[in-house]
Amino acid sequence: MKLPKIHTLLLLSAIFRVILIVYGEWQDAHMEVRYTDVDYLVFSDAAALVVSGESPYKRTTYRYSPLLAFLLTPNSFIHRSWGKFIFSAADLLVGLFIRYILKKREVPEDMCLYSVMVWLLNPFTFTIGTRGNCEPMVCAMILWIIICLMNGNVVQAAFWYGLVVHFRIYPIIYALPIVLVLDPNFVQSGQKPRLVNWKSSQDNASHSSKEASDVHSLWTTVKTIFSRGRIMFALVSGAVFILCTGLFFYLYGWEFLNEALLYHLTRTDPRHNFSIYFYHIYLHYEHEFSAVEKLISFLPQLIVQLVLIFRFAQDLPFCLFLQTVAFVAFNKVITAQYFVWFFCLLPLILPWSKMKLKWEGLSCMLLWMGAQTHWLLWAYLLEFKGKNVFLQLWLAGLVFLAANTFLLIMFIRQHRYSPVFKQLARATSENRDKSE
Amino acid sequence: MFTLLSGKSSEAERRERGVNKGDASRNLFESNFQNFIADELHFSSCKLLPDNLNHLLRVSVPQRHLSGEGSHRHILSTIKFHMQPDSMSQLCTHFCKVIIIERLPSGVFADPFELQQLLERGVFADVAVFGDTNLELPSVLSNRSAVEIHMNVGPTSLLRQKLEISVDLPLHARYPPLDDSGYSKVEFGEPDLFLSCSMEGNGDNESCLLMPTNDRTGSRAGDVVWRIPSGIRAHTAIVSAVTFLAASISTILIVVTSIFYSDSKSCNNLKES
Numbered sequence: 259m260k261l262p263k264i265h266t267l268l269l270l271s272a273i274f275r276v277i278l279i280v281y282g283e284w285q286d287a288h289m290e291v292r293y294t295d296v297d298y299l300v301f302s303d304a305a306a307l308v309v310s311g312e313s314p315y316k317r318t319t320y321r322y323s324p325l326l327a328f329l330l331t332p333n334s335f336i337h338r339s340w341g342k343f344i345f346s347a348a349d350l351l352v353g354l355f356i357r358y359i360l361k362k363r364e365v366p367e368d369m370c371l372y373s374v375m376v377w378l379l380n381p382f383t384f385t386i387g388t389r390g391n392c393e394p395m396v397c398a399m400i401l402w403i404i405i406c407l408m409n410g411n412v413v414q415a416a417f418w419y420g421l422v423v424h425f426r427i428y429p430i431i432y433a434l435p436i437v438l439v440l441d442p443n444f445v446q447s448g449q450k451p452r453l454v455n456w457k458s459s460q461d462n463a464s465h466s467s468k469e470a471s472d473v474h475s476l477w478t479t480v481k482t483i484f485s486r487g488r489i490m491f492a493l494v495s496g497a498v499f500i501l502c503t504g505l506f507f508y509l510y511g512w513e514f515l516n517e518a519l520l521y522h523l524t525r526t527d528p529r530h531n532f533s534i535y536f537y538h539i540y541l542h543y544e545h546e547f548s549a550v551e552k553l554i555s556f557l558p559q560l561i562v563q564l565v566l567i568f569r570f571a572q573d574l575p576f577c578l579f580l581q582t583v584a585f586v587a588f589n590k591v592i593t594a595q596y597f598v599w600f601f602c603l604l605p606l607i608l609p610w611s612k613m614k615l616k617w618e619g620l621s622c623m624l625l626w627m628g629a630q631t632h633w634l635l636w637a638y639l640l641e642f643k644g645k646n647v648f649l650q651l652w653l654a655g656l657v658f659l660a661a662n663t664f665l666l667i668m669f670i671r672q673h674r675y676s677p678v679f680k681q682l683a684r685a686t687s688e689n690r691d692k693s694e
Numbered sequence: 695m696f697t698l699l700s701g702k703s704s705e706a707e708r709r710e711r712g713v714n715k716g717d718a719s720r721n722l723f724e725s726n727f728q729n730f731i732a733d734e735l736h737f738s739s740c741k742l743l744p745d746n747l748n749h750l751l752r753v754s755v756p757q758r759h760l761s762g763e764g765s766h767r768h769i770l771s772t773i774k775f776h777m778q779p780d781s782m783s784q785l786c787t788h789f790c791k792v793i794i795i796e797r798l799p800s801g802v803f804a805d806p807f808e809l810q811q812l813l814e815r816g817v818f819a820d821v822a823v824f825g826d827t828n829l830e831l832p833s834v835l836s837n838r839s840a841v842e843i844h845m846n847v848g849p850t851s852l853l854r855q856k857l858e859i860s861v862d863l864p865l866h867a868r869y870p871p872l873d874d875s876g877y878s879k880v881e882f883g884e885p886d887l888f889l890s891c892s893m894e895g896n897g898d899n900e901s902c903l904l905m906p907t908n909d910r911t912g913s914r915a916g917d918v919v920w921r922i923p924s925g926i927r928a929h930t931a932i933v934s935a936v937t938f939l940a941a942s943i944s945t946i947l948i949v950v951t952s953i954f955y956s957d958s959k960s961c962n963n964l965k966e967s
Contacts (some may be wrong), residue, residue, distance in 0.1 A: 299807070319829070526831050528869055538937045540869060541930045544834055554938065560944040569952045584948065587943065642764035646876040646923035653931060656940050663944040667951045675955075 261370055264371060268350060271378040275346040275600035277672065278388035279339055293332035294342075299408025305330035315513040321521050323425050324506050326392055342390045349394035354377045355401035359575070362408055363678075364455035373605035386598055388545065389628040390597060392597055396426045397602035403436075404517045404575060404606075407556035407679060410450045413518045416491040420498025427522050428599065431563060431585050432578055437492065438571035452680040456609055459676030477479075510613035525591055530637055530651055532592035532630075534659050539590065572677035575606035580666060587662035613672040622665055629661035710817075728769075750778040753887050754909035758918055765867040769796070769918065773887060775857040775906060790891040791819055793903075794843045794861055798825075801833045801922060802865045804841045812864075820844035826959040830871035833878075870924040883916040 282293035304314035314320050314327035332340040353439040360370045377383060387394045399422040406415035422429045422444065445451045463598040506514045514614050526542035526547075527533075535555060547555075562584045570577035582600040586592055613619050639645045707962045757772035773792065797802065813821050825839030870878030889904040902944060 289849065295701075318827070336927075396825070422786075435714070534937050534940055537929070538927065538934050540832070540925045541872065541933055544871065558941040562948050563944050565949045565952050587944075631711055640764075640923060643768070644764040644921065644923060646926075648923065648925055649929060649933075652937075654935070659940060659944055663947055666948055670948075670951050672956050675956075 262389045264374065267371065267374060268353060268376060271353065271384070272346075272350055273670070275349065275384060275388055279346065280385065282342070282388060283339065293389060295386075295389040295391050297342065299393075301330050301390070301392070302324055302333045302338060305341075306334045308337060309334045313513060313664070315510055315517050321517045322392070323502070323518050324510060325425060325502070331491060341392075342388055345390060345392055345394050346384075346387040348398040349383060349622050350378070351398045352394060352401055352602050355398065355405060356602075359401065359404060359408065359587075359606055360456075360609060362405075363453055363609075363676075364457060369609045371458075376605045376608060377602060380595075380601060381464060383497050383598060383601055386595060391595055393598040394602075396422060396429070399425070400432070400578070401431070401602060401606075403432075406576075407436065407439065407574070409444075409453065409454060410445060410658075412445070412669070413485050413494055416494035417498050421496035422503065423495070424499050424502040427519065428585065431581055432566050433495075435571040435574060435577045437488050437568065437573045439678065440485065440487040441489055441572075441679075442487065443681050444572075444677075445487050447684055449682065451678075452682065453678060454676055454680050456676075459610060459674055466666045527591045529649075532594075532633060532638060532655060532658055533590055534652070534655045535590045536655065537648055540648070555590070559585065562588060570675070572679070573673075573675055574678045575603060576610065576673060576675075579603035579607050580669065583666055583669075587659055587666075607669070607673065610674045610676050611669065611672050613668065613676060617671070622668055626661050627664055629658045633658050696722065699740075711764060735920040750855065750905040751889065751904055752776045752909040755884055755887075758882075758884075760918055760920055761862075764960035765922070767865055767867075767920065769863050769865055771861045771863075771884065771885060772904075773859050773861065773885075774909075775889065776909060790847050790889055792845045792847055792859055793858075793888040793890055794845070795886040795888075796841045796843070796863060797883060798839050798841065798865070799882055800836075800838050801868050801870050801878065803829060803839055804863060804865055805829055805869060809841070810929070817862075818843050819846045827867070832871075834871050836868060843903055856916050867920065867922045872923045872927045873924040874927055875960070876924060876926050878924040880920040882920070 261671065285293040286290075299322050300317055300603070301322070303317040304320040304322075307314050307316050308324070308327045309331050314324050326641070329344060330341040344460055356377055357370050357374050360373055364372070383394070399418050401423070403415045403418050406412070406418065413437070419429070423433075443644070503515075503519065506518070526539050527536065528543045530536055538555075563581060565585060566577060567576070568581045570580060579600055582603060586596045613622070633651070636647050636651040636654045639647045700843050703795065737956060752775070754776075755771055756774055757770070759770055761768045761770050771794070773794070775792075790801045792900035796804075803826070804823050806827050809818070809823065812818055820842075822842050823839055824842070826838060828836055841863060843861060843863065845861065847859065867880075870880075887906060889906060890901060891904065894899050
């Protein structure tokens with residue numbers, strides 16, 4: 259069977275998304291249950307407030323950067339579906355970026371195509387964009403940052419990074435691996451970094467690259483910690499973040515800071531969600547958590563993030579993927595839209611996985627979906643049938659954590675470690691001189 | 695047009711502010727609601743009405759129940775107005791509205807944005823939510839709220855001496871305080887009912903508010919009780935312990951896998967092939 263070319267795939271995906279948006283309009287008008295995400299209505303209301311010169315935070319539960327409301331202002335004067343088209347365009351862009359990154363790493367054509375399909379044909383992702391969820395934009399920005407880094411464009415990567423952290427906060431977990439990957443032995447400003455290609459990671463190259471990562475021992479790491487690229491990245495991204503946050507604080511005051519930033523940082527939700535912590539939080543809601551309790555619940559998250567970063571940072575896409583899965587799994591609040599955060603990174607690691615679709619891949623998929631469905635069943639009984647199943651629902655959350663942990667372990671064990679960058683020639687020879 | 699709970703604010707004003715008037719009457723339940731209503735009534739009573747009209751107009755709520763299951767339900771009320779046969783002849787009404795004020799018990803709330811949609815669809819003539827409209831907080835951290843609903847009724851239906859309308863108000867449960875029985879009971883009181891009619895007299899049109907007397911003789915709906923699942927305090931220790939145990943085990947497994955990860959398998963595979 260001849261595989262459809264990437265352009266055909268993108269075109270079909272685009273048409274399909276337009277059909278879904280149009281269908282959504284019809285369902286909203288004719289059926290009791292809306293197709294459009296509730297949050298989209300919130301964004302639209304906030305955008306309408308901006309158009310009339312008011313603060314988007316006058317709309318309760320608007321908890322995003324004002325940039326989103328600005329972007330959706332045409333919802334008020336062009337069409338209410340404007341935002342859905344923007345989000346779906348970002349969704350398609352993610353598909354393009356996945357292909358670009360894989361091509362850059364010299365992944366064979368058919369594998370590229372399969373990986374892009376994992377994103378574009380994922381029912382979860384195409385519904386999320388067309389229902390009006392802004393996450394595809396965040397995904398596109400994250401992938402663009404990876405592309406900038408691969409092209410040695412540190413300043414641009416830093417600009418987008420500052421912006422995306424302002425926009426959605428969670429990408430702050432990527433700061434350390436990005437800084438680590440900007441190792442002066444691999445990335446020098448003004449020099450295009452050399453990329454490790456896919457083929458070499460399939461044979462002995464994985465070993466040489468491993469040696470390379472061993473070469474930069476603790477001492478070298480300390481020495482190179484304040485390289486030009488790293489300082490530049492930190493300064494530019496920090497400046498963009500502070501500039502955006504400062505500007506909107508000036509415009510909208512504490513309302514902005516509380517809703518768009520502090521709310522997300524301190525969010526603990528006693529209502530049921532996929533997190534293992536929800537019932538614990540609910541049972542303790544009548545009294546405040548002590549600082550020690552907060553620290554203890556944050557510790558697993560912190561430890562896992564640090565270990566993954568220090569172990570896998572040089573294989574950047576893989577590290578970001580693991581970090582995101584772990585971050586979501588250990589978070590105090592988990593909603594289904596968070597899954598998109600790692601769905602966009604999954605296609606970037608599949609070509610390096612030894613997992614076969616039959617049966618390892620399929621059983622992983624089924625396990626993850628099964629754990630989710632099991633949770634949803636109890637959640638349905640609680641929310642829509644009024645049964646007291648808090649305990650069962652919390653246990654289902656534990657099962658879901660177990661499934662996520664199992665998947666993480668499977669992905670790690672089946673992965674062919676492949677750093678993104680090769681050591682630069684000059685740096686390699688310098689190191690060799692020193693070792694001699 | 696006026697709403698009772700917000701005094702005399704015009705509809706335009708309200709549209710501007712949205713349906714949520716959380717700030718305006720946050721302390722509504724701390725004051726005596728009946729006094730508040732009485733004051734409002736005095737304020738807006740109508741010269742055209744004979745004094746005894748309120749007694750000639752009787753109201754009852756023969757049916758009132760919750761429909762649906764789970765956290766999102768509807769409270770359905772059937773409201774019956776009875777007119778004394780001779781009273782209508784004294785009046786020349788143009789148009790009447792039934793005003794229903796539901797004082798929601800602690801633990802349930804109405805979503806102002808959902809009601810706004812119903813308003814746009816013409817289900818209600820007007821609607822507003824007062825009090826705490828934060829949709830996310832559990833009962834412990836939230837205050838009560840009230841919903842005021844206006845529904846249009848034509849003059850003809852009043853002339854028939856009997857008026858019956860049904861009101862369907864969507865409600866949502868908050869997370870209740872912990873309770874060892876596993877369920878928290880939320881009881882609904884009766885709604886406050888009024889008729890607002892525009893009347894003709896002495897060449898002027900005047901809007902008059904009628905406060906019908908409760909019909910004690912008619913059939914009355916039983917108490918409406920919503921049982922909301924609640925967290926069980928006895929679970930606290932075990933849930934906290936197991937939660938942290940699970941998080942720790944999961945952490946250790948990931949950490950161990952990461953630390954002992956080596957890519958040696960790929961070599962073995964290559965050799966095998």
